[in-house]
Amino acid sequence: MPLVEWDEIRPLLVCPRCRADLETGPGGLHCTDSACAHHSPAAFPLVDHRPVLVDFERSVVTRDSVTPFAGRADARQGADRLPVPLRHLVKPPNRVAARNLDLLLRALPGPAPRLLVVGGATVGNGVGALYRNPDVRVIGFDIVTSPVTQFVADAHRIPLRSASVDAVLVQAVLEHVLDPASVVAEIHRVLKDGGLVYAETPFLQQVHAGAHDFTRYTASGHRYLFRRFEEIASGPVAGPGTQLLWSVDHLVRGLTGNALAGRVARTGLFWLRGLDRLVAPDFALDGASALFFLGSRREREMSPGEIIGYYRGAQSAR
Ligand SMILES: [Zn+2]
Numbered sequence: 020m021p022l023v024e025w026d027e028i029r030p031l032l033v034c035p036r037c038r039a040d041l042e043t044g045p046g047g048l049h050c051t052d053s054a055c056a057h058h059s060p061a062a063f064p065l066v067d068h069r070p071v072l073v074d075f076e077r078s079v080v081t082r083d084s085v086t087p088f089a090g091r092a093d094a095r096q097g098a099d100r101l102p103v104p105l106r107h108l109v110k111p112p113n114r115v116a117a118r119n120l121d122l123l124l125r126a127l128p129g130p131a132p133r134l135l136v137v138g139g140a141t142v143g144n145g146v147g148a149l150y151r152n153p154d155v156r157v158i159g160f161d162i163v164t165s166p167v168t169q170f171v172a173d174a175h176r177i178p179l180r181s182a183s184v185d186a187v188l189v190q191a192v193l194e195h196v197l198d199p200a201s202v203v204a205e206i207h208r209v210l211k212d213g214g215l216v217y218a219e220t221p222f223l224q225q226v227h228a229g230a231h232d233f234t235r236y237t238a239s240g241h242r243y244l245f246r247r248f249e250e251i252a253s254g255p256v257a258g259p260g261t262q263l264l265w266s267v268d269h270l271v272r273g274l275t276g277n278a279l280a281g282r283v284a285r286t287g288l289f290w291l292r293g294l295d296r297l298v299a300p301d302f303a304l305d306g307a308s309a310l311f312f313l314g315s316r317r318e319r320e321m322s323p324g325e326i327i328g329y330y331r332g333a334q335s336a337r
Pocket residue numbers: 034035036037038039050051052055056057058
């Protein structure tokens with residue numbers, strides 16, 4: 020697995036509050052700036068040998084929520100717990116992500132580009148190839164510890180130096196952060212000039228992480244979120260058929276008060292997902308379950324006029 024070794028990551032780490040250098044002391048890391056609140060010894064403790072680089076006073080992450088992964092219950096949720104054939108009915112492999120990741124990997128500058136996975140505690144659907152590619156050096160972080168991440172952090176304050184990575188993957192994460200624009204600004208900051216970002220974000224999906232689910236985006240809204248990026252590709256990850264499956268699931272949950280009943284209904288109607296392929300691309304954009312954006316970092320910001328001209332859905336003025 021091409022996860023970057025600690026010795027390579029350590030020089031890239033900075034204080035999440037003031038972005039000063041970090042120093043290693045007994046029990047963990049701390050900020051080198053004596054004026055910073057995180058200057059005290061072990062301000063950033065270790066959990067599972069991973070530094071917890073969170074500014075807790077300014078984060079929804081709490082100290083108690085960062086626990087060793089060995090002591091946690093099975094972190095897999097819903098469909099991920101099912102045996103493979105059934106899991107693929109409920110949650111099929113994400114071929115759109117696989118194709119776009121391939122596009123991203125081929126566009127990355129060599130040799131050995133560094134790719135940051137934001138919210139990477141679990142390997143995302145369709146991006147497994149990334150973790151098997153010996154040419155890419157993967158850095159991952161999340162708000163919990165995991166065997167596929169090297170530190171714990173809050174994406175609103177990424178504890179990495181500016182221009183330290185060649186690419187960023189942020190899949191099914193931006194709906195779970197309080198301020199997506201701040202997170203995208205951080206992604207822009209840590210990327211090298213011309214660096215690439217791949218994002219997948221829900222448009223029409225019900226709440227799926229309880230208190231940690233905040234935002235949805237239309238295609239235009241998602242594009243404008245990445246307004247300081249040049250678009251390489253964008254479109255639906257899944258269309259209106261998948262959206263209908265989500266709605267049936269949550270309607271049945273609502274009628275029965277039972278999440279399992281909803282999942283059973285969704286599994287029985289799996290064929291509705293096939294309708295995605297029959298929907299015209301412009302209608303698919305207006306009714307997508309989730310959307311993707313692949314782009315390269317630039318300084319120039321998209322103007323309000325440009326975003327109005329950007330719309331490619333089925334309601335364009337003809
Ligand atoms: Zn500091």
